[in-house]
Amino acid sequence: MSTLTRRNFxxxxxxxxxxxxxxxxxxxSGALADQPQGKLIWSxxxxxxxxxxxxxxxxxxxxxxxxxxxVDLWLELTEKAAKSGLNMIxxxxxxxxxxxxxxxxxxxxxxxxxxxxxxxxxxxxxxLEPIPKLNFSACHxxxxxxxxxxxxxxxxxxxxxxxxxxxxxxxxxxxxxxLGYDEENYGNQKSxxxxxxxQGELWxxxxxxxxxxxxxxxxxxxxxxxxxxxxNEFLEWAPKSVVMSNWYYGNDFNPExxxxxxxxxxxxxxxxxxxxxxSNWSNDENFGxxxxxxxxxxxxxxxxxxxxxxxxxxxxxxxxxxxRSIQQVAxxxx
Numbered sequence: 001m002s003t004l005t006r007r008n009f010x011x012x013x014x015x016x017x018x019x020x021x022x023x024x025x026x027x028x029s030g031a032l033a034d035q036p037q038g039k040l041i042w043s044x045x046x047x048x049x050x051x052x053x054x055x056x057x058x059x060x061x062x063x064x065x066x067x068x069x070x071v072d073l074w075l076e077l078t079e080k081a082a083k084s085g086l087n088m089i090x091x092x093x094x095x096x097x098x099x100x101x102x103x104x105x106x107x108x109x110x111x112x113x114x115x116x117x118x119x120x121x122x123x124x125x126x127x128l129e130p131i132p133k134l135n136f137s138a139c140h141x142x143x144x145x146x147x148x149x150x151x152x153x154x155x156x157x158x159x160x161x162x163x164x165x166x167x168x169x170x171x172x173x174x175x176x177x178x179l180g181y182d183e184e185n186y187g188n189q190k191s192x193x194x195x196x197x198x199q200g201e202l203w204x205x206x207x208x209x210x211x212x213x214x215x216x217x218x219x220x221x222x223x224x225x226x227x228x229x230x231x232n233e234f235l236e237w238a239p240k241s242v243v244m245s246n247w248y249y250g251n252d253f254n255p256e257x258x259x260x261x262x263x264x265x266x267x268x269x270x271x272x273x274x275x276x277x278x279s280n281w282s283n284d285e286n287f288g289x290x291x292x293x294x295x296x297x298x299x300x301x302x303x304x305x306x307x308x309x310x311x312x313x314x315x316x317x318x319x320x321x322x323x324r325s326i327q328q329v330a331x332x333x334x
Contacts, residue, residue, distance in 0.1 A: 041275060041305020042086045042329055045133070046077055046322070048111070049094025050313045052140040052180075055148075056193045061313075063142050067096055067109030069314045077314065077322055082126035084330035089123060090131045090178055090307060093167065094143035101162040105145050113170055120171060131222075132167045135180025136160060136210055138196045139188045151196055152206055161213050168217040176243060177214050181207065182224035203227075204237070211239055222275070228263060235270040245307060247277035249286050253293040261293065268298045279309045280325045287325075291332040306332070 048069050053061040078089060097116055098106035111119075120130045135141060141148045150156040168177060184203070189195045198206055214221040225244040228234040238244075244267050248260040255262035267274055276294045278287035287308050294303060310325035312318035 039087075040303070041088050041307070042333055043088035043090055043131070043275070043305065044077075044081055044086060044308045044326055044329060045090045045092060045310070046074070047092045047094075047313045048074070049092055049096035049143055051095045051107075051143040052092070052135050053142075054192060055142045056191075059191060064095075065107050067107055067111070069096060070316055073316060073319055073322070074314050076319075077326065078123055078126065078128060080323060080326050081329075082123075082128050084326055085333055086326065086329055087127060088129045088131060088305070090133050092133045092135070094134070095145075099163060099166055101166045102159060105143065105147075116170060129175070130171060131174050131176050131178060132171050133178035133180065134163060134167065135182070137181050137184045137224075138198060139183045139185070140180055149194060149196070151198065152202060157209060160210070164210070164213045165217055168214075168219050173218055175220060176222040177217075177219045178222045179210050179214070180224060181210070182226050184227075208239075211242060215241065224277070225263070225267065228267070229260065235266065235272075238272075240271060240273075242272070243275055243304065244272045245275050245277045247279070247309070248290070249279040249282050251283060251285060251289060253289055255297070264294055265297050268302055271302070273302045273304050274298065275304050275307050277307045277309055279311060280321065280328055281309070281311045284324065284328065287328045288332045 050061065050068060051063045053059060055063060057063075081089060095105055095107045096110050098110045098112050100113055123130050135143075138148070138151055144159070147156055147159045150159075164177065168174070184197055186195065186197060189197070211221045220241060220243060222243040222245065225246045228244075228246075246260070246263045246267060248258070248263075250258075250260075252258045253261045255265055264274065264276055274294075276290050276298075278290035280287060287306075291306055294306070306329070308325050308329045310318075310322050312321045314322070
């Protein structure tokens with residue numbers, strides 16, 4: 001296993017290695033010793049695929065049937081990230097890869113597995129750690145094609161397990177696998193043609209299924225943690241192996257008046273490792289403010305780093321927005 005892929009999790013504080021299969025396996029391999037203590041993650045989310053919001057041409061971001069990622073801009077953004085001192089790229093894959101296990105999910109022009117591997121190697125040589133993301137929220141899974149309408153069936157579980165295993169192998173067993181898992185509610189799907197929501201014990205069952213599939217492949221699950229906003233009990237049962245990314249894109253970081261900002265502190269108090277998430281989606285100050293708030297209020301042992309989410313596809317019209325998002329990370333670092 002290469003030095004890069006043998007990196008493991010930052011010091012986990014109260015997290016019990018013995019309690020988590022994925023932590024135990026990597027500890028036994030010696031990988032825990034390879035991660036420099038105290039080295040924060042400074043990362044940005046970039047989109048290779050885009051079929052995650054809406055299932056109709058009327059949607060704010062209509063689905064596509066062709067590969068739309070501008071490769072020149074993709075190269076520019078990743079090179080800018082490396083030169084700016086970032087050390088991780090989270091890659092939204094979706095429909096943009098012709099998976100060997102399920103090639104039927106690929107759109108016209110999607111990258112082959114070999115093409116993706118070449119680019120992952122390029123990024124590693126730049127000093128960037130590539131992390132895969134497939135969003136398995138029922139709100140953001142149009143990339144799953146017909147399987148998005150088969151939630152919680154035997155076929156669905158098999159397809160999702162196949163994809164997690166294959167993508168983990170493509171990425172040479174990365175430290176993390178981002179599962180998405182956000183915004184699965186009616187409010188975020190009311191403009192969709194097909195609305196489906198898991199609740200209660202079924203949501204919990206499927207969530208734990210995805211966690212288990214990650215751990216089977218010795219990769220640590222990472223999610224958007226907004227489920228906890230309306231389900232406080234989530235902090236009582238969610239496995240501590242899951243890396244939480246609470247997110248808030250506004251400018252009110254007063255925990256007494258803003259429950260979403262306070263949630264960073266709640267996850268910390270509950271003993272979860274976090275990668276707080278900011279964005280320049282609505283303003284250019286949020287990411288820096290997120291870093292400032294979390295530095296002051298979260299324990300160093302459980303603060304793994306930060307993630308910037310520009311939420312603009314890798315297309316020429318979004319060049320300035322995406323470049324600006326990377327610069328904001330660099331500004332917050334220094």
